[in-house]
Every structure is written in C-alpha cells, then in structure tokens.
Amino acid sequence: MxxxxxxxxxxxxxxxxxxxxxxxxxxxxxxxxxxxxxxxxxxxxxxxxxxxxxxxxxxxxxxxxxxxxxxxxxxxxxxxxxxxxxxxxxxxxxxxxxxxxxxxxxxxxxxxxxxxxxxxxxxxxALWGCEDIARMDEAGTLAALKVTMTKAPQSFRLEGWLQERLAAAVAAGGRAVLYEGPLRPLCPLAPNNVNTMAAAAVAAPRLGFDGVRACLVADPNVPDWHIVEVEVTSAGDEGRALRVTSTRRNPAAPGAVTGNATxxxxxxxxxxxxxxxxxxxxx
Missing domain, CATH: 3.40.50.720 (NAD(P)-binding Rossmann-like Domain)
Structure with a gap:
C-alpha cells in the first residue's frame, strides 16, 4: 500500500x-x-x-x-x-x-x-483518460466529449422527474436511456451518480458542464457492474478527426452507488x- x-x-x-x-x-x-x-x-x-x-x-x-x-x-x-x-x-x-x-x-x-x-x-x-482529456482541452484540440454511464436501476439515487422516468423504466423492464443531453441539467437530478461526468467537465473547462454530453442508462442486465464509456473527438476536418472511445467495467455490489475500483x-x-x-x- x-x-x-x-x-x-x-x-x-x-x-x-x-x-x-x-x-x-x-x-x-x-x-x-x-x-x-x-x-x-x-x-x-x-x-x-x-x-x-x-x-x-x-x-x-x-x-x-x-x-x-x-x-x-x-x-x-x-x-x-x-x-x-x-x-x-x-x-x-x-x-x-x-x-x-x-x-x-x-x-x-x-x-x-x-x-x-x-x-x-x-x-x-471512474473517469478514464483524465490527463489526455485535460491536455487536449488545454491545447484547444478537444471538440467533443461524451460520457455514458450504465448501471442497474437499483444503483441510481435520482431526484425530480428523473425518479419518475426510472420508475417507468423499471416497470417496463429492459434497458432504458434515462437521460441524454448536456451535463449541467443532469447534475442536480443525479447528484450521487454522475460525479465522474462532473470530473470530465472539470478536466475539459473549454467544454464545461454545458459542452460535455451525458448519457445515463438503466440496465437490469448488469446488476453487479458500473459501466462508463468515454468518447473523445478532436477538432479537425470532417471525417479526419481523432476519435477515442474507452469502456470501463467496474465490479459493484448490487445496489451500490460506488463501484469497487472507484x-x-x-x-x-x-x-x-x-x-x-x-x-x-x-x-
């Protein structure tokens, strides 16, 4: 240690x-x-x-x-x-x-x-590639950043209308996208679940909370995993931009807000x- x-x-x-x-x-x-x-x-x-x-x-x-x-x-x-x-x-x-x-x-x-x-x-x-994101942002070469977090429904601690959407997703069964859009409005609705996304906004201040894209997914098929996908796109000509995608699968106890590796x-x-x-x- x-x-x-x-x-x-x-x-x-x-x-x-x-x-x-x-x-x-x-x-x-x-x-x-x-x-x-x-x-x-x-x-x-x-x-x-x-x-x-x-x-x-x-x-x-x-x-x-x-x-x-x-x-x-x-x-x-x-x-x-x-x-x-x-x-x-x-x-x-x-x-x-x-x-x-x-x-x-x-x-x-x-x-x-x-x-x-x-x-x-x-x-x-749980933000993978934090230093690379920060360096690209500082150099002005970071064009887009999207973070997708997938957890079992019972691992979410949501507020406001997002609670209702989660309840509907649970009733329907199967995988459901609870939110997709700019990060800032999501934070007060999921204050305990999207801190990794907030770290991305701090790592990339040129994009910030309004520019970082967030996607929150409830999936009962991953009861003991937290999955974080980070998609980075550089500035550049159409079709010639650098694109990097990383996927982090973090073991987690059923219903836990925080994964083991976190x-x-x-x-x-x-x-x-x-x-x-x-x-x-x-x-």
Missing part, C-alpha cells in the same frame, strides 16, 4: 461506504496521518462505529483542529453550504463535483481557494492531495 504523506491531517465528511473505506485506510496509517474526523453534521452521513474521539460535532470547529485536508464523500450540499469556510482553513477534496454544476457555487469555491491559498481538489473517480481510485486521489496552492486541481 502506498505510504500516505506525513504532513497531512485529514478530515472526512461523509461516513457511508466510501467514507468508511477511506477511514479504514487512514486509521491503518496512523501515526503518519495523525487523526481522522468523520463529522455528524447534516448531509454528511452517520458516523456509525467511528470512535467518539474522532468525531467533530460541529463543522464550525474546523479552525480549532489541525486538519489541513478535508475530504467530502457525502453530498454536493456540503460544498454549497460549507465549501468556502473549509477552503479558508484547509485544502478541500470535493468528492461530489456535481456541486460545481451550479455556476454560483463554482464561482464561490474558486474564489475561496484563491483567497485562502488552498487547493480545491476534484478526484477523477474506492481505490479515491484513495489514490487522496494521496495526490499534497497542496498545489490556491487553484482547482484534478487528482
């Missing part, structure tokens, strides 16, 4: 499946990591079996701690409500980058990172949070 950076004091917001996995890894590394903080505030998840000494009862107590990296694996409401305060005191790994689909939230968090000199980290999650990807992202200054950084 990779050794954790010895200078970090890490706090975790969210103690579900992913939060517990990261907590176990962190605790196994103590003393190099110092101490762990699963919070019990609104929207952050129950702390379950976490020792009381490791809990912070109120997020407003953050300045009194030695935490210098806060990892959110709960819900985008955490970033909307507390992100600026966190970035005033620590680096912030945003496990729910769907929060950035709200332009005002993105503006406030980027401003807070710049003012505080801390880094807003966005983990890549947990390890988050751990690798956490290890990469070594302080990059007042900016937004993919990790």
């Amino acid at each position: 990779a050794e954790a950076p010895r200078c970090r004091r890490v706090g975790i917001l969210g103690y579900g499946q992913l939060g517990q996995f990261l907590a176990g890894r962190l605790l196994a590394g103590v003393p190099p990591w110092g101490w762990l903080w699963p919070s019990s505030g609104r929207g952050t998840g129950a702390t379950g079996g976490a020792a009381p000494s490791l809990r912070l009862p109120d997020l407003r107590l953050l300045p009194q701690t030695e935490v210098d990296l806060v990892v959110e694996v709960a819900h985008p409401c955490v970033a909307r409500e507390h992100g600026e305060d966190i970035l005033a005191h620590a680096d912030f790994m945003l496990g729910s980058p769907t929060a950035l689909a709200d332009p005002e939230t993105e503006r406030r968090l980027r401003g807070a990172a710049a003012r505080g000199g801390h880094t807003l980290y966005v983990p890549r999650g 947990r390890d990807a988050f751990w690798s992202s956490l290890l990469a949070c070594r302080g990059h200054g007042g900016c937004v950084q993919l990790c």
Whole structure:
C-alpha cells in the first residue's frame, strides 16, 4: 500500500461506504496521518462505529483542529453550504463535483481557494483518460466529449422527474436511456451518480458542464457492474478527426452507488492531495 504523506491531517465528511473505506485506510496509517474526523453534521452521513474521539460535532470547529485536508464523500450540499469556510482553513477534496454544476457555487469555491491559498481538489473517480482529456482541452484540440454511464436501476439515487422516468423504466423492464443531453441539467437530478461526468467537465473547462454530453442508462442486465464509456473527438476536418472511445467495467455490489475500483481510485486521489496552492486541481 502506498505510504500516505506525513504532513497531512485529514478530515472526512461523509461516513457511508466510501467514507468508511477511506477511514479504514487512514486509521491503518496512523501515526503518519495523525487523526481522522468523520463529522455528524447534516448531509454528511452517520458516523456509525467511528470512535467518539474522532468525531467533530460541529463543522464550525474546523479552525480549532489541525486538519489541513478535508475530504467530502457525502453530498454536493456540503460544498454549497460549507465549501468556502473549509477552503479558508484547509485544502478541500470535493468528492461530489456535481456541486460545481451550479455556476454560483463554482464561482464561490474558486474564489475561496484563491483567497485562502488552498487547493480545491476534484478526484477523477471512474473517469478514464483524465490527463489526455485535460491536455487536449488545454491545447484547444478537444471538440467533443461524451460520457455514458450504465448501471442497474437499483444503483441510481435520482431526484425530480428523473425518479419518475426510472420508475417507468423499471416497470417496463429492459434497458432504458434515462437521460441524454448536456451535463449541467443532469447534475442536480443525479447528484450521487454522475460525479465522474462532473470530473470530465472539470478536466475539459473549454467544454464545461454545458459542452460535455451525458448519457445515463438503466440496465437490469448488469446488476453487479458500473459501466462508463468515454468518447473523445478532436477538432479537425470532417471525417479526419481523432476519435477515442474507452469502456470501463467496474465490479459493484448490487445496489451500490460506488463501484469497487472507484474506492481505490479515491484513495489514490487522496494521496495526490499534497497542496498545489490556491487553484482547482484534478487528482
């Protein structure tokens, strides 16, 4: 197992499946990591079996701690409500980058990172080819980016009218396209399911949440897999553009929101949070 950076004091917001996995890894590394903080505030998840000494009862107590990296694996409401305060005191790994689909939230968090000199980290999650996408976007050669996510119906946590569409798909049986279109409107409807798509929008800021295309598919024939297909198209003459398609098949427990391999990807992202200054950084 990779050794954790010895200078970090890490706090975790969210103690579900992913939060517990990261907590176990962190605790196994103590003393190099110092101490762990699963919070019990609104929207952050129950702390379950976490020792009381490791809990912070109120997020407003953050300045009194030695935490210098806060990892959110709960819900985008955490970033909307507390992100600026966190970035005033620590680096912030945003496990729910769907929060950035709200332009005002993105503006406030980027401003807070710049003012505080801390880094807003966005983990890549299940996004394959993240660096290549970012390089193409920076060079101005990325013309189109589409991400298709296919999961079993019970793995979705949807809101609004998308809940009704999922219910109809379940009743009909078989494979169903729940959504296809620009990413931004999808994020508030599937805040826990499309963070990989949100990472793609951060990797390709020239396209952003309005330019990245999203496709969400419910398929009962893949009960224990999460499938992510990324389609990249370069700028170029008609019929002569570079096209790359990757397909990632991630084993997942039936009904799980997060696939097995994504947990390890988050751990690798956490290890990469070594302080990059007042900016937004993919990790």
